[in-house]
Amino acid sequence: MIKIAIVDDHALLRDALKVMLESLGNVEILFEASDGKDFLNLLEVFTPDVSIVDINMPIMDGIAASITAKQKLPEMKVVILSMIEEEQKIRDLWNSNIDGYVLKTTRFEELAYAIKTVLKGERYFSQQLLLKFINNNIIKYSVLFTDREKTILQYLSEGLSTSEIADRLFLSTRTVEKYRSDMLLRTGLPNSVSLVVFAIKHGIINVRL
16 A cells, blocks of 8 residues: 655545555545645655645645655655646756656646556656757656666667567566557657667667667
């Protein structure tokens, strides 16, 4: 069971998030908070696996509260859920120890995917934001892919089939196919060939001769 805290000053949004998260079936809403100070006080009593935190809140904003919360509970994952696309704030979050950032304009499926990703020890920032940052030369294309995905891309570039990659990584073919599908969806590319070309072009993988 994944224990989640919801931190947002809008009760309606908290209620909606609670219903959607609980619909996943393996989630327990540990507590809700309406501001950053309340969030930090509740962390003295409860230890969530993941906290979903808004930025603009009264008394203490989500950025300050999240950074303090991570100092208190380094193992807890924090995913910011906000409307803000301000470059400097996102850059500060990227350079901090915040685990994820999802825009409120996104579909719930992306938030669910972000939670799953950060629980694996990886970071997740909305693809819309990442692509914007890449286009502005703030970050590199390589951040679009996890280490496991880069390994799969490398094997694809060497001509290995899905089943051969699965054998090398001790995964099921279904899992490898899911990684491939996620990468295609994230980049908007049509197939594995274009994905490999993209990865080589942007220095994500090396061509082994």
